[in-house]
Amino acid sequence: MVIASSGFFNIAYANEPHFLVINYHDIVGSKQTPVYATDVSEDRFEEQLHWLKEHGYRIVSIQAVFDAADGKASLPDKAVLLAFDDGYQSFYTKVFPLLKKHHYPAVVALVGAWMDGNKPADVKQPLLTWEQVRELRQSGLVEIASHSYDLHQGILANPQQNTQAAAVTRRYDPATAHYESDDDYQERIRTRLKSSAEFIFQHTGVRPRVMVWPYGEYNSISLEASSEAGMPITMGLIDGFNTLADIKALRRLIIVDNPDTGQFADIVTGLRADRSLRVAHLDMDYLYDDDARQTERNLDSVVQRIKDMRINTVFLQAYADPDGDGNAEALYFPNRHLPVRQDLFNRVAWQLKRVAGVKVYAWMPVLAYRNKLPDAWYVQEWRDGKAQKASHIYTRLSPFQPEARQFVAEIYEDLGKYCNFDGILFHDDGILSDYEDASPEALAFTHEVWGLPGQFEKLHATGDMRLAWAHRKTELISQFTDELASRVRIYRPAIKTARNFYALPLLKPYSEEWYAQSFESFLAHYDYVAIEAMPFMEEAERPLEWLVQLVNEAARYPGGLKKTVFELQAV
Known part of the structure; x- marks a missing residue:
């Protein structure tokens, strides 16, 4: 049983049914050629409503969601909420008659500044018009x-x-x-959202209870x-x-490209979840040039190449490593720090997203950061009978x-704060050998928290003990990356995670003791494992x-192939 509390709702959600929110924008005439990707023709919209009814879906109101969250009622099975963005007049002329005909509820989100001329x-x-809005209500x-007052726009981001x-920049x-600054950003968002709610209240007499984020972008603030x-x-x-645990930020299926009934059915039942990754690594150090104009030429060239190759995901280096030793x-x-x-990262990521249409993962080290920091902060290895700073290239x-x-966590937090991207690729530097970490802090933790010997000689005495130590180190590093992802999600809540994985621990699982990497553990922690x-x-x-x-070994694990990216050696 999971108890969720948002400050407004407080209820046990474990056994609540799932529900969908389907998102529309403008509904155009049946004989009219859609102009925008989000346009849906009137006849196809009506066919989609019919398909939902014929397949047992129940259109519910936002009040039903509030009541379910308050424990006053339960949502029906296969519940669907209809949401319409931007407040186009077609909602009144084409959608509203169908809602009245079928007695279906819906949500319409207004942009205050647009309504204000x-x-x-x-x-x-x-x-x-406001007269139509009042009639709808x-x-x-x-x-x-609310679709905000004036947040439905872009602002200068780099x-x-x-x-x-x-809303998030x-x-x-x-x-x-x-x-x-943090304070100025928070004040801007608070002021804009309060003014949006007040604006709608002034024109309708009712304050909005629902916020629909422009472009779907939001963060914890x-x-x-x-x-x-x-x-x-x-x-x-x-x-x-969605479940009721998601009501602070509901997922929505946006309807695009005017789908016919079959395509609509695939969207609703498949949730567009079967997209295979076609990935390219992009090394920022090769893109960057001291001459800013050359950097832009390099960027234009690589974006076009990514688009031509039909790549859909880019692992984009966010750290500088000009000497190629893997350290940031x-x-x-x-x-x-x-x-x-x-x-440059936000610029390149945005161009890739907007022009090439790809998802961008920030490729970042887990531990390999070279700076003027105390030696005691770094991994130590057991060498020549004592703990010394590790000699590994990382x-x-x-x-x-x-x-x-x-x-490290603060670096990741800043990444999320200043950059727009879709995921994180944790670099392959998050490793510890069977001689690491032998620092006093690590050995004390090993004994006090894990209950293993606190002396290196005893930890290294047998294969079983080394592997037991490795298992715990594997989990510790994975938990640390979970923490790093949570720092990013303060600002980018929808990010996915991937982590580089060496091939040997998959082919020979006992080699986990040399890396502190386990394929099974990685599958549990990350959306994707990049072998x-x-x-x-x-x-x-x-x-x-x-x-x-390698492929056969990955296939032996439940979900192994579905969650694995094979990073092939091109040259």
């Missing part, structure tokens, strides 16, 4: 939600002049070359601000089912050292057979 030039569709079928969603000021403004239920644009000496984003080689901070963990499938680097005598064996 400040509609952008590229929004051609007519909007609802009085019908008892339609919940009037020195290269990209604009990104105002730290505004960049080119005059001062500084980003919006905006969620808190929405609740403070009286809107405890919010909606994003992540595909998937600087970063490509603003942060509080390491030098910034150039504020100069790794110790996961047993609280100050070192905090140092370094590089037979030539591993000096395999029969490369193709080696690759087949």
